[in-house]
Amino acid sequence: MKNDRKAWLYLLPAILFLGAFMVYPLVDVLVYSFEEGYNSASQTFMGVGGYNYSYVLHDPYFLQAVKNTFILVIITVPVSTGLALLISLGLNSIKKLKELYQTVYFLPYVTNTLAVGLVFMILFKKTAYTEGMVNMLINLFGGKSVDFIDGPYWAKMFVLCFYTVWIVLPFKILILTSALASVKQDYYNAAKVDGASKWRIFTRITLPMISPMIFYLVITGFIGAFKAYSDAVALFGTNLNAAKMNTIVGYVYDMLYGDSGGYPSYASAAALILFGIVFTITVINLMISKKQVQY
Amino acid sequence: MEVTLQNLTKIFPSRNRKSKESVTAVSDFSLTIPDGKLIGLLGPSGCGKSTLLNLISGLEKPTSGRIFFGGDDVTELPPEVRGVGLVFQNYALYPHLTVLQNILFPLENLKGDKKLTKQQMLEKANEAASLVQISEYLERKPSQLSGGQQQRVAIARALVKMPKILLLDEPLSNLDARLRLQTREELRRIQRETGITTIFVTHDQEEAMSISDMIVVMKEGVLNQIGRPQDVYDEPVNLFVAKFLGTPPINVFRGRVESERLMIGNESVLEVKGVSDREVWIGVRPEGFIPCENGTLTCAQTAIEVMGRDMTVVASHPDCENANIRAIISSEMKVCESAKEARFDLKPNKTFIFEAGSGERIACGPVPLA
Numbered sequence: 001m002k003n004d005r006k007a008w009l010y011l012l013p014a015i016l017f018l019g020a021f022m023v024y025p026l027v028d029v030l031v032y033s034f035e036e037g038y039n040s041a042s043q044t045f046m047g048v049g050g051y052n053y054s055y056v057l058h059d060p061y062f063l064q065a066v067k068n069t070f071i072l073v074i075i076t077v078p079v080s081t082g083l084a085l086l087i088s089l090g091l092n093s094i095k096k097l098k099e100l101y102q103t104v105y106f107l108p109y110v111t112n113t114l115a116v117g118l119v120f121m122i123l124f125k126k127t128a129y130t131e132g133m134v135n136m137l138i139n140l141f142g143g144k145s146v147d148f149i150d151g152p153y154w155a156k157m158f159v160l161c162f163y164t165v166w167i168v169l170p171f172k173i174l175i176l177t178s179a180l181a182s183v184k185q186d187y188y189n190a191a192k193v194d195g196a197s198k199w200r201i202f203t204r205i206t207l208p209m210i211s212p213m214i215f216y217l218v219i220t221g222f223i224g225a226f227k228a229y230s231d232a233v234a235l236f237g238t239n240l241n242a243a244k245m246n247t248i249v250g251y252v253y254d255m256l257y258g259d260s261g262g263y264p265s266y267a268s269a270a271a272l273i274l275f276g277i278v279f280t281i282t283v284i285n286l287m288i289s290k291k292q293v294q295y
Numbered sequence: 296m297e298v299t300l301q302n303l304t305k306i307f308p309s310r311n312r313k314s315k316e317s318v319t320a321v322s323d324f325s326l327t328i329p330d331g332k333l334i335g336l337l338g339p340s341g342c343g344k345s346t347l348l349n350l351i352s353g354l355e356k357p358t359s360g361r362i363f364f365g366g367d368d369v370t371e372l373p374p375e376v377r378g379v380g381l382v383f384q385n386y387a388l389y390p391h392l393t394v395l396q397n398i399l400f401p402l403e404n405l406k407g408d409k410k411l412t413k414q415q416m417l418e419k420a421n422e423a424a425s426l427v428q429i430s431e432y433l434e435r436k437p438s439q440l441s442g443g444q445q446q447r448v449a450i451a452r453a454l455v456k457m458p459k460i461l462l463l464d465e466p467l468s469n470l471d472a473r474l475r476l477q478t479r480e481e482l483r484r485i486q487r488e489t490g491i492t493t494i495f496v497t498h499d500q501e502e503a504m505s506i507s508d509m510i511v512v513m514k515e516g517v518l519n520q521i522g523r524p525q526d527v528y529d530e531p532v533n534l535f536v537a538k539f540l541g542t543p544p545i546n547v548f549r550g551r552v553e554s555e556r557l558m559i560g561n562e563s564v565l566e567v568k569g570v571s572d573r574e575v576w577i578g579v580r581p582e583g584f585i586p587c588e589n590g591t592l593t594c595a596q597t598a599i600e601v602m603g604r605d606m607t608v609v610a611s612h613p614d615c616e617n618a619n620i621r622a623i624i625s626s627e628m629k630v631c632e633s634a635k636e637a638r639f640d641l642k643p644n645k646t647f648i649f650e651a652g653s654g655e656r657i658a659c660g661p662v663p664l665a
């Protein structure tokens with residue numbers, strides 16, 4: 001009993017802090033999202049109900065943002081995790097200069113975002129002087145130049161996915177190489193003596209052994225991709241709705257501060273819809289991972 | 296299947312560049328193991344036993360030398376295709392698989408005409424599991440088993456594919472005395488029935504002596520002696536082998552040969568014909584002492600331990616390497632418990648003489664003094 005009280009006492013500062021800066025705003029957002037016709041200047045509203053949700057769900061900009069976000073999530077999470085796994089396996093199997101390669105792959109992680117943006121400019125952006133490196137390559141193989149920044153939807157989506165994968169890759173490689181290194185050689189030896197082929201060793205030993213880390217990466221990857229915003233801004237500027245490249249978080253931001261801003265109720269409703277989506281997907285993820293990883 | 300090792304050498308290069316020291320784990324090792332025999336591999340910790348097994352299984356590549364299974368040179372073959380069964384010193388059970396899945400794993404890897412149906416695999420796995428008495432734990436994960444149970448799972452996993460060659464790296468070290476005895480007899484029975492050529496590493500020389508057709512004693516990567524357990528015990532080739540086999544251990548005395556007489560201190564104990572004068576080590580097995588009122592060797596008696604069938608006279612001698620001399624004698628013999636002094640005659644066939652420098656056995660037939 002006494003210990004209990006002590007524990008609560010120690011927790012008190014954290015609870016106060018979290019209450020003030022996390023729980024209260026969350027509740028506030030929930031309240032906002034049900035207040036219809038809220039006016040931020042006069043701090044008044046006309047009624048309580050689900051209209052904000054209905055408005056957001058019928059807003060073509062929001063639907064576009066949802067579509068963009070889902071495409072981004074569905075493409076970048078598997079691609080980046082798969083790529084990271086391949087690269088980590090490669091890194092794990094080389095003997096010479098291993099540290100050097102690991103450093104090279106980790107460089108983007110510690111590199112300034114602006115520098116990364118610059119790299120993407122060189123790769124994709126059309127300027128008065130150059131078509132961008134990717135276009136030069138396309139031309140070399142006899143294709144026609146594509147405007148990746150102001151051009152067709154799929155081209156812009158491709159660049160956004162490419163950029164996102166590029167940004168998240170180093171961290172995933174770091175996690176997976178250390179996960180692979182922590183699998184004891186003994187298990188591989190035992191499997192070899194048991195006559196397992198390389199492929200079976202990979203599927204039956206390596207993958208299950210590192211699966212907790214893979215699930216961790218997939219879950220955080222999903223959450224991260226759903227919350228994507230700054231990457232799109234870095235590539236396409238702040239008017240994402242016009243570029244048809246907005247994301248859900250971008251939509252929320254625009255509703256608060258953008259040109260169409262000043263609608264905290266719509267923003268709150270959109271934010272809660274996003275919360276619902278992320279929550280559902282994370283729960284599903286956790287349920288699957290519970291079934292899979294255990295030892 | 297007959298296993299032949301030909302001048303096998305394994306040198307581990309030094310890890311860091313500063314120390315140039317490389318480790319020679321196995322050195323010029325030649326040995327032929329006849330088909331269907333059980334070989335006990337004995338040696339002190341770090342003498343290269345596990346390395347030798349790894350070489351045979353293919354997990355390590357020899358620095359030089361060749362390995363033959365039957366008539367086939369397998370030196371260059373990877374472990375996957377050698378088809379040996381190996382019980383690792385630390386079990387190496389797959390932690391994410393259940394006991395049953397662990398045992399099934401080698402079966403699922405079989406290819407071509409050896410491929411089994413699911414039903415056949417299950418039957419074989421169950422058979423192997425009941426052989427080592429782990430049938431009740433099949434659904435558990437290795438982390439939910441005791442050390443001894445894990446060890447038995449490892450044995451079942453190695454046995455289940457009925458390998459031609461079975462390598463066991465201290466497979467019984469974690470079992471309690473009763474289970475150990477039982478499992479080693481089981482192992483022996485399985486080995487006899489299946490005729491799998493088996494190499495069995497153990498620290499326990501009694502275990503090795505009791506179940507092996509032949510024992511191999513190695514030291515610092517070098518083969519010292521190979522032979523039937525009793526032969527090695529009765530005729531050790533050097534001091535190391537003599538000391539290594541037998542409980543209680545052999546009693547070792549500093550001594551010398553003077554005009555064909557074997558001397559310990561200033562007592563001459565045996566006659567050795569044809570041996571020139573020199574410093575020697577004298578090894579006397581515990582059962583090599585005959586208590587005798589006017590025996591040739593005088594020791595200070597410290598205690599008598601009676602153990603029913605026989606008893607041990609514990610004594611000491613200034614020229615003895617062992618802190619205590621242990622002489623095992625029949626309990627029918629009359630000895631005085633309170634005596635300060637014990638006198639013995641030595642049995643010539645239980646007394647071995649070794650060169651003082653190299654520890655090599657000096658071949659000679661000692662005889663009692665005339």
Ligand SMILES: Nc1ncnc2c1ncn2[C@@H]1O[C@H](COP(=O)(O)OP(=O)(O)OP(=O)(O)O)[C@@H](O)[C@H]1O
Pocket residue numbers: 307308318319320338339340341342343344345346347384
């Ligand atoms: N991978 C390795 N790299 C360098 N040295 C090694 C390696 N493996 C073993 N050694 C060395 O080789 C020698 C023999 O080792 P090994 O494991 O074969 O001994 P062992 O007889 O099995 O000992 P134990 O009875 O303690 O298991 C030891 O000196 C050890 O330090």
Ligand SMILES: [Mg+2]
Pocket residue numbers: 344345346384464
């Ligand atoms: Mg060992």
